[in-house]
Amino acid sequence: MIAVGRKYVFDFDSTLTRVEALDVLAEMTLQGRSNREEIINEIQKITNLGIDGDISFTESLEKRIKLLKAHKNDLEGLVTELKQKISKSIEHNKEFFQNFSDDIYVISCGFKEFIDPIVEEYNIPSDRVYANTFKFDGEGNIVGFDEKNVLASHNGKIECLKRLDLDGEVQVIGDGYSDYVMREAGIADKFFAYTENVHREKAANNADHVAPNLDEFLFVNDLPRKISYPKNRIKILLLENVHPAAFDNLSEDGFSVELVQHSLSEEELIKKIKGVHVLGIRSKTQVTQKVLEAANKLLVVGAFCIGTTQIDLESCKQKGVVVFNAPYSNTRSVVELAIGQIIMLMRHVFPRSTEIHSGRWNKTATNSREVRGKNLGVIGYGNIGKQLSVLAEAIGMRVYYYDVEDRLALGNAIKCATLEDLLSVSDVVTLHVDDNKANKNFIGNREIGQMKDGAMLINLSRGFVVDIEALVSALKSGKLSGAAVDVYPEEPRSNGDFITQLQGLSNVILTPHVGGSTEEAQRNIADFVPNKIMDYINSGNTVDAVNFPNIRLPKQSNAHRFLHIHKNVPGIMAKINEVLAKYEMNISGQYLSTDSEVGYVITDLDKEYNKEVVKALKKVENTIKFRVLY
Structure with missing residues (x-):
């Protein structure tokens, strides 16, 4: 229930606004000064000393005004600037200020000249704004402040609130020393440390409650608010060294985010998942039915990769957990690696490189061929397959493709009716199939036997789609003249030792599942997946969800x-x-x-x-x- 007669006392700088107003005024008035940055830094230092109570507020104010060299005419521009810097959660809860204006007061060590016109738009009249006032000389220069004003003195807020003698429970919302001392002095009942814009340890440590935004303050007080559940209470767990931009994107939107550098076993994740609303993973963490049973608050799983076989999608759906992935974000990275591998294999670059690393000079054109005019067979004509088709054609290759679905050809690519048709005509075969379990050993002895003698195979899709023993046999016998493999039937959970039968074979390029691992791709994924997560949490949108009906909603x-x-x-x-x-x-x-x-x-x-x-x-x-x- 909303308490009858409760009063709310707000600070202004760094609470109602995202900034300290005098700092902004300094940036405006010191334009063109050679020592501008130096003076601004000094003003900010003095501001912080005063806010933390390390120097008296009066001293802080005197020093800053001397450094400002501001004029009355500058205040209009300052007000315009401050209106653009209202705290985000204050702005979207404007209705609270309008509906409860009779119970809201502003007590600030700032100045009425710029506070009044700001809070007026939030239905707070001037007679409930208590702040300092400037002194001007005959030419309109700001030369000081009204020293008789109680708020010009150290701990002036205490005396100001005493004089108001407010009825009912008094709650103070602010970010600094001068705010929490009102509760310490016994004239305020509660102090909320407001940390949306700046987190001051002294204020937080002396608070009854830390409010990272106004939504949290309103939630605790059971007051009407824009969103029903504060974002800071929504816990997000990001595993497997997800790009830090994902952490930044989600944190900046107000969520509580924890970043873990490695994957977790099923047992570890079961312990960790309780209370988590959003889980972000890459390819190694397994989201099983047991994990989901332990996930008492889980709303979303974000896969920061293309594949989702590591997630029990059906169990997620039954639990009402929406799953998003990143089907497009690393497409270009995979395609570029495929193009590079095609050229490296056709030119036999790796055998030549190995020879020269071991001190052998073997300048020869044997088995070294251009890719121009050769036939590339693309198995799986989705996002990656199509883009690879376009780039391969651009460097002079003839492209053939095969897909179980009916896909429209791009450029001059030729569709093959059967897999055998593609295998029999291709000089290089590249795999880009999905993670459907039915694709296990998609390429085995039979399929390799249908390939041209001396052809090459590239697998940048899933480790289980190629029978490794069959591939090794074909490479050793000379049926295939080269291969590039980036994915394996079994991969370690973390970096370290690794063994595969493909090691040591000539003209075989082995990479540790890095097809989509470029800085650009990881950054794209770190933008794409969090945006999908935020869109669902903030508005209910499920567009591009892997396991859920898709709905796009108007705001x-x-x-x-x-x-x-x-x-x-x-x-x-x-x-x-x-x-x-x-x-x-x-x-x-x-x-x-x-x-x-x-x-x-x-x-x-x-x-x-x-x-x-x-x-x-x-x-x-x-x-x-x-x-x-x-």
Whole structure:
């Protein structure tokens, strides 16, 4: 319940705004000064000393104003600048300030000249803003401040709040020493350390509660807010040395993110997964049914790679856990490696390199051929296969392709009706098939026997699609004149020793599953997958989900959004709408998508809702997951 008579006292700088206003004013007024950076750094240093209570506020203010050399006319520009720097969560919870303005006060050691016009837009009148005021000389230069103002003195906020003598529970929301001393002095009941813009250890250590954003403050106080559950309470676990940009992207959006450099075993993950809302992995971590049973809060799994065989997709679906991957982000990287390997194999570069590394000079053209005019057989004509087809044709190769699905040819590529047709005509065969278990030993003795004598094989897809013993036999007998392998039937969980029968064979390029491992690809994945995760958590979008019905949703500003995942059985929508009708909810939009097993319905409502409606929707028969988004 919302406490009757509760009062909320907000700081201004670094709380309502993302910045310290005098620092911004300094940057504006010192333009063109040769020592501008030096002075700004000094002002920021003085600001921090005052905020942390290491020097008196009066001293801090005097020193900064002397360094500023500002004019009255600069204040209009400062206000314009500050309006662009309102704290993000403050801005999207503007309705709170408008609806509770009678209970909101601003007590700041800043200045009314720039605070009043900012907070006025949040329905906070000037008579509930307590701050310092500037002194101007006859020419309008800022020369000081009103020293009689209680807020100009050290611990002035304490005296200011005492004089206000507010009824009811008083809560202070701020980021510095001058804020938490009000609670220490016994005139405020609670202090919330506001850390959205700056995290000050002294303030956090002396807080009743740390609020990384206004959503958290409103959630703790059970006050109306833009989103139902603060993002800082959503825990994200990223494993396997996912690119740090993923950590940055998710952290900047407000989530609590933990980064682990390595993969976890099933047992380790079962212990770690409790309380985690989002799990990010690459190819080594196995998300099994046992892991999912232990995952009491899991909403999303993000695979920072193409393949998803390491994830029990069916169990995820049954648990209402949405899975996203990165099907396109490393396409170019894989294609470039394939092109490089084709050229290296055709030119027999690696045998020549090995010879010269061991001190042998063997200048010869034997078995060294151009790729121009040769036939490339592409097995699997998806994103990678198609792009490889285009680049291979650009360097003069004739491209043939085979795919179990009907795929339109790009450029002059020729579609083969059967796998045998492709194998029999290709000088180089490159594999780009998916991770379907039915593809195990897709290339074995029979298929290799159908290839041209002296042909070459490249596998950048999945380790299990090639029978390694059959490949080794063909290379040793001379049936195949070369191979490039990047993936293996069994791969270690971490870097270290590795053994394969392919080691030591001439004209065989072996790489440790690095087809998509370029800085560019990892960065692309670190942008793509987090965006999908954030889109689902923030709005309910499931576009590009691997295991879930896809829904693209419009953003809503003045509505509540309910997300309901259920078993796909008849009558669920009717039951959901019966509940909404019972509680007289007005539906402004409703979106449903289903597959053979689950249904996903999003309902937008344009009025306040009774908390009982949530309980009733959760109790609808065959419900898997229910979430109030905002």
